[in-house]
Amino acid sequence: MTTLYFEDFAPGQIYRGGPYHVTKEEIVEFAREFDPQPHHLDEEAGKNSLLGGLAASGWHVSAMSMRMFCDAILSRAAALGAPGVEDCRWMKPVRPGDDLRLEITIMETRASKSKPQLGFVKMDWRVFNQTEQVASFISSPMFARRTAHVV
Amino acid sequence: MWFEDIEIGARRDLGSYTFTEAEMIAFAKKYDPQPIHIDPDAAKKSIYGGLIASGWHTAAIWMKLAVGNRMMEPGDKKLNRAGVSPGFEDMRWLKPVRPGDTLYYSSEVAGKVDLKSRPTLGLVKSLNEARDAKGELYMSFIGKGFVIRRPTGE
DSSP states (O other): OOOOOOGGOOTTTTEEEEOOOOOOHHHHHHHHOOOOOHHHHHHHHHSSSTTTSOOOOOHHHHHHHHHHHHHTTTGGBBOOOOEEEEEEEEEOOOTTOEEEEEEEEEEEEEEEESSSTTEEEEEEEEEEOOHHHHHHEEEEEEEEEEGGGOO | OOGGOTTOEEEEEEEEEEOOOHHHHHHHHHOOOOOOOOOHHHHHHHHSSSSOOOOHHHHHHHHHHHHHOOOOOOOGGGOOOOOOOOEEEEEEEEEEOTOOOOOEEEEEEEEEOOOOSOTEEEEEEEEEEEEEETTTTTEEEEEEEEOOOOTTTT
C-alpha cells in the first residue's frame, strides 16, 4: 500500500474505518481499569443512570475510535503524532453488541512555517453505530511528513 | 453537594500515577498500535528517541484517578454527579510520557453552564491537568460533567 504524505490529503476527502464490534466483556474490562463507575460495569446500574443501560465509558469510545483511525489511516500515513484534540463529543451511548464504524473527513491542510518537513492535517471524525446514529464526534489535527523531504 | 454548591476555582489533587512500559504497550496494542507506543526499538529511532505513552492512555489515567478520588469524598462533600459526560475540549498532549514517569493529576472547576434542555442538571467544566514533580505540564484538557441540581424544596 502506498504511504500517505501531507500532500496526499485534501479538504473534502473521506476515509473510512471499522467495523469495531463492541462486547460487554470489553466494556467492563476497560471500565474496571479506567472508569469504574457502576453504569459502565453493571447492567442494573446502567438502567438506573442517564445512560438507560450498560454503556461504554466515553474514554473507551474514544480509544476504540483511535484504534479504527490507526487501522484506517495511521498504519499507512507518514504521520508524526498529534498535538491533541480540539473537541470530542460523546453523543449516544455505546452498548454491548454495537458495531461501530469511523468516517474521517479532511477539513483543512496547512504546511508548517516553522518546520518545513511537516504539515498539519485537520480532520473531523464521526463514529457511527449500526443504526447510522453518530455516537461520537472528534475534531483533531495530525502532523504529516511532506514528500519533498523524503530522503 | 449539588450543582448550586460548586464553586468556580475549587481545585482537587487527584493523586499520582507512575507509567510502566508494560502497561503503556498493553494499552497501545489494543487502542493505539503505533510503533512509537508499542515497539521500543522503533521508538528509539523515531523523533521521540524512545517509547512514549498513547495520549489516550495518559487521559484515561485522569479518569481512573478522578473516580478513585470521588470514592473518598466525605459524605457531606459528596457531589451529586450524574456520572455521565457529553465530552471534552482542548486536549493538549504537551510532553511525551515515558516509562517510569510519575504524573500528578488535578482538576479545577473552570465554569458552570445552565442547561435549558435538562432542567434537573447543570454542566460543570473543569480544567484538568497532569504535571511531573517539577510542575512541568504534560497534559491538559477541559472536561465536562453533568451534575444534579438541588431538588426544589431542599
